[in-house]
Amino acid sequence: MNAPDTTTPFFTTSHQELSLHGYVSSDRFPQVIKLLTNLFTMPPDTFTEHHLIHKPHRPKNLPPNVETYYIKLLSRVEDPDADGMDGAQVYDARKQRWAIRLEDLPEVTRRPCVSRSILSANTGSGDVMGFVRAMGYTIHASYFTENRRLVHNNVVLTLSQILVPKTPEAGLGNPYRKDEELRPLDPKNGWIVQASVKVANNSDLDGLGQAVNELTQVKDMVKGVVDLEVIERLALDTRVKG
Amino acid sequence: MENPQRSLETLRQRSQQLVHSLQSLISALQQPAETLPPWSVLQNNFNVVSSSVASLSTALHTQLPPLPPPQERKTDAPNALVSYPLPHFPGKTQESTLTQLLTKRHTSEIGDQIYEAMCEEHTDDPGLEERWDNAKEWCQEEQDKRIWGALVTEEEEEAGVEVDQKVVELLKNEQEKENFAVKKGERDPEREILIGMLRFAATGIRIEEQRPLPQAPMKK
Numbered sequence: 071m072n073a074p075d076t077t078t079p080f081f082t083t084s085h086q087e088l089s090l091h092g093y094v095s096s097d098r099f100p101q102v103i104k105l106l107t108n109l110f111t112m113p114p115d116t117f118t119e120h121h122l123i124h125k126p127h128r129p130k131n132l133p134p135n136v137e138t139y140y141i142k143l144l145s146r147v148e149d150p151d152a153d154g155m156d157g158a159q160v161y162d163a164r165k166q167r168w169a170i171r172l173e174d175l176p177e178v179t180r181r182p183c184v185s186r187s188i189l190s191a192n193t194g195s196g197d198v199m200g201f202v203r204a205m206g207y208t209i210h211a212s213y214f215t216e217n218r219r220l221v222h223n224n225v226v227l228t229l230s231q232i233l234v235p236k237t238p239e240a241g242l243g244n245p246y247r248k249d250e251e252l253r254p255l256d257p258k259n260g261w262i263v264q265a266s267v268k269v270a271n272n273s274d275l276d277g278l279g280q281a282v283n284e285l286t287q288v289k290d291m292v293k294g295v296v297d298l299e300v301i302e303r304l305a306l307d308t309r310v311k312g
Numbered sequence: 313m314e315n316p317q318r319s320l321e322t323l324r325q326r327s328q329q330l331v332h333s334l335q336s337l338i339s340a341l342q343q344p345a346e347t348l349p350p351w352s353v354l355q356n357n358f359n360v361v362s363s364s365v366a367s368l369s370t371a372l373h374t375q376l377p378p379l380p381p382p383q384e385r386k387t388d389a390p391n392a393l394v395s396y397p398l399p400h401f402p403g404k405t406q407e408s409t410l411t412q413l414l415t416k417r418h419t420s421e422i423g424d425q426i427y428e429a430m431c432e433e434h435t436d437d438p439g440l441e442e443r444w445d446n447a448k449e450w451c452q453e454e455q456d457k458r459i460w461g462a463l464v465t466e467e468e469e470e471a472g473v474e475v476d477q478k479v480v481e482l483l484k485n486e487q488e489k490e491n492f493a494v495k496k497g498e499r500d501p502e503r504e505i506l507i508g509m510l511r512f513a514a515t516g517i518r519i520e521e522q523r524p525l526p527q528a529p530m531k532k
Contacts, residue, residue, distance in 0.1 A: 093506040123516030140515050173514065211516025232509055255509055255519075260502070262509055304525045305507045308514045311523075 080192045081144060081169040082268055088183045088281045089266035090289060090298040094229065096259035105295045106220055106227070114218040114229075118147040118245050120166065121215065122199075124207035125310060138310045141207065143168040143198060144190075147214065147245045161244040163212075168198040176303035181282050184301055187272060212242040214252060224268075224281065225288045229261045263296050265289065319375040326371045330364035337361055 094102050107113055122143040132138075145166040150159075169192045176186040215230040232255040235243040240251040265288050267281035289298045337357040340349055397410060418426065508519040 091506060091510065093502045095502065121513070125516070211512075213513070213516075215513075232513060255512060256505055258505065260505060262506060262513075301507065301510060302525065305510045306514050307511075 081171070081190055082188075083191065084187075084189045085268040085270055086185065086272040086278070087173075087188050087266050087268055088181070088185050088278065088285060089264055090183055090285055091265075091301040092263035092296045092298045094261045094263055094296060096261070099229075099261055102295055103218060103229070106229075106292065109291055109295070110220040110222050110227070112220060114220050117149070117217050117219070119215045119217060120145050120147050120163065120243075120245065121213050122163070122168075122209055122242070123211040123213075124202055125210040127206040127208065128310070129206075139172055139174075140210065140308045140310060141170060141172045141202070143202065144171050145169065150246050159244075159246050161246050163242050164197065164199055168193055170198065170202065173306065173308055175307050175309060178303070181278070182300055183282060183285050184303060184306065185278075186303075186306060188268075209242075213255065214243060214245050222288055222291070223284055225265055225284050226267070227263065227265045227288065227292070229263050231259075231261050232256070263298065265292075265298055322371055323368075323375060326364070326368040330361070330368050333357070333360040333364045 103114065124141050124143065126138045126141075128138060145168045147161075147166075169190055171188065171190040174187040174189065176184045179185045212235065214233040216233060218229040220227045233243070233245075233248065233252040234255050235241065236251055236253045244251045265285060267285055269277045269281050271277065292298065337354075337360075340354060340357055343349065397414075401410070507525070508522060511517065511522055512519060
């Protein structure tokens with residue numbers, strides 16, 4: 071299983087992700103972060119990500135039983151106060167280092183978690199947005215996530231807030247001008263919690279078993295602080311309907 | 313039915329006997345013309361078939377008595393044979409046989425036969441519309457004559473039949489479960505927001521524009 075990578079902007083390539091989800095309301099958030107910091111004995115990683123959801127163009131002669139999926143372009147937004155950024159104000163989506171990712175519909179499983187296949191490819195140089203457009207995909211939505219990440223063995227606990235552009239004029243959004251251009255998707259300003267384990271191979275039964283055990287361990291660890299549960303698989307359905 | 317397993321076993325044996333006797337008759341008849349067995353042998357075969365049919369028929373009559381006309385029906389005699397597996401049926405290993413036995417889906421031959429029957433031309437029956445309308449009226453009348461949703465009919469009540477307390481309890485429990493499920497949904501707006509946001513993260517469709525998810529059946 072891969073350890074979370076905090077140095078380079080590369081994302082984990084294709085893997086099976088087992089996860090549990092929860093919700094923290096905005097008023098409880100400061101207290102929850104403090105408690106989790108103590109439980110995990112580490113300060114949370116803070117970072118922002120940009121997600122671009124793309125919708126495929128549906129060809130006319132597609133047989134009726136074939137499904138098409140939304141894919142996403144994912145990139146880590148550099149901290150404006152990091153070395154070499156000099157408090158940047160301008161954000162150009164095209165200059166970002168994108169990973170192309172497809173999150174499959176979670177499988178039907180008896181395990182006490184959500185289990186889904188993540189197909190992911192990192193990119194080198196070149197116009198990734200143009201490439202994806204040339205494949206027949208169009209930008210369907212753009213959102214940023216503010217993340218706080220904690221790790222325990224192989225389990226990564228991420229608290230995130232989804233931020234969307236305030237107005238259509240804001241285009242894809244500028245994460246360096248959060249207050250002016252972005253607003254939280256949740257009207258109540260809450261945070262999504264995800265506890266996940268990445269397993270390299272879906273046929274690795276021992277690995278999957280260990281992942282489930284570790285997830286259950288973390289679930290018990292944070293009981294009372296956050297309620298982690300198995301979310302219904304159709305909530306994470308990336309298939310294009312209609 | 314006293315012992316469904318034994319009755320089914322006898323039925324199965326009788327059917328097997330019938331199949332067997334039919335098969336021997338057919339094979340006897342299918343000999344080439346010169347070597348056809350003498351008529352006495354064929355007569356014997358036929359007698360065997362006839363007795364197999366008779367025994368199967370009696371077995372069916374005893375196991376599944378024919379329905380008396382509806383007015384005379386006093387007790388809840390079984391009017392359908394429902395099969396179900398016992399708890400110690402090896403479901404895990406025999407799942408395919410189980411689905412084969414319990415499926416209500418037609419096999420393709422039956423499906424074809426039904427299709428052919430449906431495709432056949434209807435003869436123009438001028439009185440048909442009228443008959444359907446009459447039937448509809450009659451059904452409506454019969455329906456209005458009865459109260460639906462009570463646990464005993466008027467006749468039964470007059471006869472002094474008491475509502476089975478167990479049934480009342482069961483129904484009350486189910487109603488409570490439903491109420492609880494509704495309340496749980498109301499008490500969990502956080503869960504609703506969570507699901508809405510996760511669906512947005514997956515598809516980019518705004519929460520206001522998301523179609524409701526199909527409800528999963530209640531887990532036991």
